[in-house]
Structure formats: structure tokens, C-alpha cells
Amino acid sequence: MRTLRIRTFIMLVFFFISLVPWLFYVTVHFMETKTLSFAKSGPQSEILQRHLNETIHMIEAGSDKWRDPNWQNQLHTQMQQVKMEVDILSASDQEIYRSNPERHGSLSSTERFSVVADGHLLGRVVIYLPKSSTVQMISMFAGLLLAFFIIGVEMRKFLLNPLEKMSFAARQIAAGEWEVELPRSRITEISEVRDAFEVMVKGLQKSFQKQAELEEERRFVIAAVAHDLRTPLFALRGYLDGLEQGIAQSPEKTTKYLAVCKEKSAQLDRLVEDLFTFTKMEYVERKLPNNTIDFKLIIQKSIDSLSPLARQKHISISSHTTDDCFISGDMHLLERMMNNFLDNAVRHTPTYGEIVVQCYKEDEKVNFTIRDTGPGFSWEELQRVFEPLYRGEESRNRSTGGSGLGLTISQRIVRRHGGELIAGNHWEGGALLTGWIPARNMNGIRGGISL
Incomplete structure (x- = not known):
């Protein structure tokens, strides 16, 4: 379906409004004058002037025949041909001849003159000229009305109807009806x-x-x-x-x-x-703060906070981190994330087990892994481990003390910081959590680290 721009539509409207009245005017003008020439149009046109001169000459030359019926019939025939009317009055203003006793209002322009012979006034003549311009103006007005009517119909079809349907669709959507067909427009x-x-x-x-x-x-x-x-x-x-x-x-x-x-x-x-x-x-x-954070310090703080619980189970926690693990984000959320990782690892690692934390920068990412020597994840747990409140059947009695929200929260914290978290099992056994967070660009930063 071809479409039009509003400015093109408006230009076509103006062109149509101008064209239709002009066509009506030309048609009426041709019907009256039998010509398409518009030069010197009006009562002073060449054709009208020629007819007027012929009529005046006939009346002046036939002044002695004004009362002759044959002459009057001849004059009446000529008046009908040129669409004029005439009144002939005597010197005493008495009517001698009237070409149309029931004169209508379509003739209003007049040409008056007196006929004089040998110094004596023979009479007065009034010639009524055709009012062709009035008919043409009426035709133009009629064409203008027709153009406005057609434009109104088309504007309703192309503009108003689609807008009304769109308004109705908006009210339907506001009422909760989502399956609404929106109207199309050209x-x-x-x-x-x-x-x-x-x-x-x-x-x-x-x-x-x-x-x-x-x-x-x-x-x-x-x-x-x-x-x-x-x-x-x-x-x-x-x-x-x-x-x-x-x-x-x-x-x-x-x-x-x-x-x-x-x-x-x-x-x-x-x-x-x-x-x-x-x-x-x-x-x-909320928008995350733009603080520069050393992820290595976050890992160490979490290890320190979980060490007492790990010592109770004789679990060793070791970390292998580099010095370039700088990221941007919320310190509290990141500490909460790492605490969740280590708390989950300590609770599921058996006595005398081991937990290993690694952190290093690669390209523009800070990668980290948390591995324990526990039973690891089952196949079903790997599919649903990040679902809220999901726990494996063996731990549904909460013997490990978990809420079932820790890994869900941690994954959302990682994603809020623009990274990703994946759960899996290490090839030597035990659970393995692998994640990354975009690294902080340290170019141009001076004065240490903002915590």
C-alpha cells in the first residue's frame, strides 16, 4: 500500500481546491462565449463591444422605423442572438418599444444614449447587457463547495478515521484488552x-x-x-x-x-x-555507584568473615588473586555476593574439606571462581540452582541452614554489575561457580582506590 506524507497530501488538497472551481469557471465561460479565450473578459470584451456597436447602429439608422412591427421583430431577433435587451423611449419619455416586457434580473449592465437628428431629439435608448461574469462566479463558488465536500470526505477517510480508531484502541488497551488490531493508514x-x-x-x-x-x-x-x-x-x-x-x-x-x-x-x-x-x-x-573497588579486598574480607565457621568444620579456604582486579559497583552488594558464595561452599563442604577462590583479569573482564570439595550439583540442581527458594531434595529440611535465596541473589548482583554467573561441577569433583564482572578502566586514575 503506497503512502503519502501529510505535506504531500496538503499540497494535493490545495491543488484540487484550486482546480475544481477553475474547471467550473472555464466550462461556464465556454458555454456562454463558445470560446476558451479570456482576453479582455467582461462587458468591455471585443465580442460584446462589436454586438453593442451593431445594435446601436441599427437603432440609430432605423429611427424612422421604431414603430414599424417588422423592424421591431428584426431588432428583437438580433437582441436574442446577442443576449441583450433594449428599451426605446420617445423624446417625451414615452415607451415606444421594449424587447422583453418581463425582464429578469440576469441583465443589469446598461448602455444609455440619445438619438438626435437635425438638432432635434428623437428619443432615448437603454440597452441591457448580459451579466455573464455573475454566472461564472456562481459556477466557481459551486465548484469550490464541491471541492471542499470531496476534500472533507477524503480527509475523514485518510486522517480522521484512522485517528479515531487509534484512540478507541488506546482506550481498549487501557482497559486491559491487549489483542487489539490497530488501524492502518495511507x-x-x-x-x-x-x-x-x-x-x-x-x-x-x-x-x-x-x-x-x-x-x-x-x-x-x-x-x-x-x-x-x-x-x-x-x-x-x-x-x-x-x-x-x-x-x-x-x-x-x-x-x-x-x-x-x-x-x-x-x-x-x-x-x-x-x-x-x-x-x-x-x-x-537504583543506579549503581561509580566507585572503584578492588575485588581482591572483597574476597579477603569475605574469607575473614567465614573463617570461624570454616575452622569449626576444619575446612581450609585458600585464595589465588592478582593485583589488577579493579571493578566499579556497590561495595555492600558485592560483599553480600561473595559472602553468599563462601557461606554456601562452607555449608556444603564436608569436614576437612577445601575451598579455593581465584580472581584474575583477562581482557576487559575480572574473572573469579569458587570451588569446593563437596558433593557438587546434581543434573537437576544445575538446571534450577538459580531459581528462588530452590533446594535439592536432600536438603529440603534445611539441615544446612540455607534459605534457598543465596545463589539467586548472587546471580542478580553479578548481572546488575554487567557480568554473568554460571554454576557447574569441577572435573575433580565438587561444586564450581564461575563468573565475571567488567573491569574498571584504571587509565588516568590517581590517588589509590575508592572504597
Whole structure:
């Protein structure tokens, strides 16, 4: 379907409005004059002047025949041919002859003169000339009205109807009807607006679907975490009740009860912190700070914070990092990410196991890996390890104390920083997490590192 631009359409409209009245005028002019010549048009045209001169000559030459019926018939015939009318009056203003007793209003221009012979006034003559310009002006006005009518119909077809349909479609979309057929138009600008509107509708539909999915995920997370909070809460309340009621009668039993309470409170703290971070990552779209961060220091801080837990299980944590691992981002989120990695590794690594952390720069990326000597991921876990609240069947009782949100949160933190995270198994056994984050360009930076 060929399209027109609005400026081209408007130019065609003006051309059509000018053409139609002109065609009407030319047609009427040709019907009246039998010629297409417009030179000296009006009552002073050559043809009209010639007819007028012939009529005046006939009246002056036949002054002695004014009352002769034959002469009057001859004059009447000539008046009809030239589309004129005449009145002949005597010297005393009495009517001698009138070519048309019922004169109509189409003749208004007049030519008056007196006929004198031998110094005596014989009479007066009034000649009524045709009003051809009036008919032509009426025809032009009629052509103009017709042009406006046709233009109005076409403008409604090409401009108004598509816009009205698009407005109706917008109201349907606002009401939640996504399957709406947008109108097409042969005007380029309207067609472009339609295409842009269609892209916007698809974007809104995709955003709405994503929002619905996020809402469903949010409800699932809240319900699951609320359910998981009950277990440590019940255990904590039970042991506290035991302490309050004096069930723990020996110092050893009291110490055991307090250790369990401390463990359950720590588990509650992890659940709440994971839920808060997950919600923050999902719904708070804030711009990341442009700080220069040494990723090597983040790794070391996380190792230091997890070392006490690792020593309890006799797990060794070693790091192999280079000095050029500089990135940009949020220090708190990155520390949270690395803590999740190491906490997950410590919880799943058996006693006397080993955890190895590596970090190095390659091209424009800072690569990192976290490997443990635990059981690794099963095939099903590898497919769903980054899903919120997913845990393998063997750990559904939360014996390891995890919330099921740690790796989900960590992956989203990595992606927020422009990188990617992949879960897998090392060829020698154990889980292997591999990721990268865009490196910070250190050219021109002086004065150390901003933390």
C-alpha cells in the first residue's frame, strides 16, 4: 500500500481546491462565449463591444422605423442572438418599444444614449447587457463547495478515521484488552505513529506479563520464607521455654540449649537478610555507584568473615588473586555476593574439606571462581540452582541452614554489575561457580582506590 506524507497530501488538497472551481469557471465561460479565450473578459470584451456597436447602429439608422412591427421583430431577433435587451423611449419619455416586457434580473449592465437628428431629439435608448461574469462566479463558488465536500470526505477517510480508531484502541488497551488490531493508514506520519504505538503496546504487554510473574514470584517467596521462619522460631521458643522452666538442670545442658538458641537466631538472621536483599535486588532499580573497588579486598574480607565457621568444620579456604582486579559497583552488594558464595561452599563442604577462590583479569573482564570439595550439583540442581527458594531434595529440611535465596541473589548482583554467573561441577569433583564482572578502566586514575 503506497503512502503519502501529510505535506504531500496538503499540497494535493490545495491543488484540487484550486482546480475544481477553475474547471467550473472555464466550462461556464465556454458555454456562454463558445470560446476558451479570456482576453479582455467582461462587458468591455471585443465580442460584446462589436454586438453593442451593431445594435446601436441599427437603432440609430432605423429611427424612422421604431414603430414599424417588422423592424421591431428584426431588432428583437438580433437582441436574442446577442443576449441583450433594449428599451426605446420617445423624446417625451414615452415607451415606444421594449424587447422583453418581463425582464429578469440576469441583465443589469446598461448602455444609455440619445438619438438626435437635425438638432432635434428623437428619443432615448437603454440597452441591457448580459451579466455573464455573475454566472461564472456562481459556477466557481459551486465548484469550490464541491471541492471542499470531496476534500472533507477524503480527509475523514485518510486522517480522521484512522485517528479515531487509534484512540478507541488506546482506550481498549487501557482497559486491559491487549489483542487489539490497530488501524492502518495511507498517510506516512499516521502509519509511523501506528507502528510506534504497536511497539509500545507490545512493550507494555511484555512489561505487564513480567510484572505479573514478579508478583507471583514475590508471593511465592514471602509464603515460602514465612513457612521456613516457623521452624527456627518454634525451636528457639521451645529451647527458651526449657531454660525458663528449668528443664536444663546441668551446666552442660544449659550450654547446649544456649548454643541451639544461638544457632537458630543466626539462621533467622540469614533468612531475614536474604529476604531483604532479594526484595531489594528485584524491586529497587537504583543506579549503581561509580566507585572503584578492588575485588581482591572483597574476597579477603569475605574469607575473614567465614573463617570461624570454616575452622569449626576444619575446612581450609585458600585464595589465588592478582593485583589488577579493579571493578566499579556497590561495595555492600558485592560483599553480600561473595559472602553468599563462601557461606554456601562452607555449608556444603564436608569436614576437612577445601575451598579455593581465584580472581584474575583477562581482557576487559575480572574473572573469579569458587570451588569446593563437596558433593557438587546434581543434573537437576544445575538446571534450577538459580531459581528462588530452590533446594535439592536432600536438603529440603534445611539441615544446612540455607534459605534457598543465596545463589539467586548472587546471580542478580553479578548481572546488575554487567557480568554473568554460571554454576557447574569441577572435573575433580565438587561444586564450581564461575563468573565475571567488567573491569574498571584504571587509565588516568590517581590517588589509590575508592572504597
